[in-house]
Amino acid sequence: MQQKKFEELFEGYLQNNLSDAEQQQMMEIIQQGRHDDFLKEKIHGMLKGDYVTDVMDKKQSDDILKYVLSQPQNEPKVVELNPKRRRKVILQSLFAAASIALLIALGNSLFFKPKTVLPTVPETPEVVAQNTLIDFSGKQLVHLPDGSTVLLNDNSTLKYDQNSFDSKTREVTLTGEAFFDIKHNPEKPFIVHTGKIQTKVLGTAFNINAQNSSDNIEVTVARGKVQVGDIEKVYGVITPNQQIKVNKSTLSFEQNNVSAAIVTEWKSNYLILDDLNMAEAVSLISQKYKVQILISNEKIKNCRITASFLNEEDLDHVLKVISSVIETEYRYNKAGAVILDGKGCE
Incomplete structure (x- = not known):
């Protein structure tokens, strides 16, 4: 009822x-x-x-x-x-x-049997892949994030991933020829990839020539110690004025004694003033252009200069650039020497 x-x-x-x-x-x-x-x-x-x-x-x-x-x-x-x-x-x-x-x-359990509810997975927004590679091409001086420098020769490129560089290792990829001056860091090896060849250092100066026109990759040490090899084996460890030459196709190699100065002679076409005081800069300029440079005010030597001249610029061009940066004037005396005048730097 x-x-x-x-x-x-x-x-x-x-x-x-x-x-x-x-x-x-x-x-x-x-x-x-x-x-x-x-x-x-x-x-x-x-x-x-x-x-x-x-x-x-x-x-x-x-x-x-x-x-x-x-x-x-x-x-x-x-x-x-x-x-x-x-x-x-x-x-x-x-x-x-x-x-x-x-x-x-x-609240009666007879109405519905318990069901396993899968957690809702939030939609992941589409992530656009970003290119994190840094690419340098042509002759130039490259400053790396760790303080190392790389001088690229003509028709050469250098690449590295800005997200991974200087994490556990410092790795770059080279095509062509470059001179490396590497900041010493025993905890983070510096590795240069040239095709299948790996050049590994902790802190040194060396030259790598991997030009496409050559069948070989040449690694030459100017200062310090360098290890050359591939992913499977080490070819050798070389010191100043030593070179390892590796065939790109067969990976056969040989180690020789060479003159690092001769191997890196291509750098003489460039004038690199990388954060130098004027006393150091004047020495390099005098050596390159075979000219005597006199400083009239000692305080000028305290001034610092950063400039790169990579296109065989003449002496007057170099002096004009430097004079505009450190606020000096230059002139030639009767003997043909360059005189730098100015108030200088404290």
Whole structure:
């Protein structure tokens, strides 16, 4: 008898035909939990339908939820309905939300079997790969992040990855010819890749010639110690005025004694003033252009200069650049010597 009465009350509630007293009675029966099977069957049947009908709106489902969760005594027990706000909705959407709220409130495990819910994996935004390679081409002086310098010959390139360089190792790739002056760091070996050949150092000065026009790769040491090999074996360790020559195709190699000065003679075409004081700079300029340079004010020697002249610039061009940088003037005396005048540097 009570089952039939509850079914009538529930149908009446859905049709908004219950009085306040009948709504109160239906709520009390729901709390008893004796009609869970009916509710489950009724809701599942309605959810399978694809028709449009009047159903609980959001306020009704919220009111049922609040009631079965035992609201304080001073709040009204009667669920208020507002017919003016009722509307027709698609059963599969709004009624699903309302009925689920009701079933959760009842807390009966017979309604739904536990299911494993897979965590939602947030969409990973598309990452555009960034090129982190630093590329230098043509004759120039390259300053590496670790303080090392590389003087590139003409038709040569140097590359390194700015993200990995100076992490565990310091690695670069060379095509062509270059003279390396490497900052000493025993914890981070410096490695030059030229094809299959690897030249490994801790801190030294050396020349690598891997020009495409040659069948060989030549590694020559000017200062320090250099290890040459490939990924499988070490060919040898060489010291100043020694050279290892490796065939690019067969990887056969030979070690010889050479003059590092002759091997690196190509550098004489360049004038590199890399953060030098003027006393050092004047010495290099005098040596290259075979000219005597006199400094009229000793304070000029305190000035520092950084400049590279790689295109066989003449002496006047070099002096004009230097004079503009350190605010000096130059002139020739009767003997053909260069005189530098200026206030100098403290």
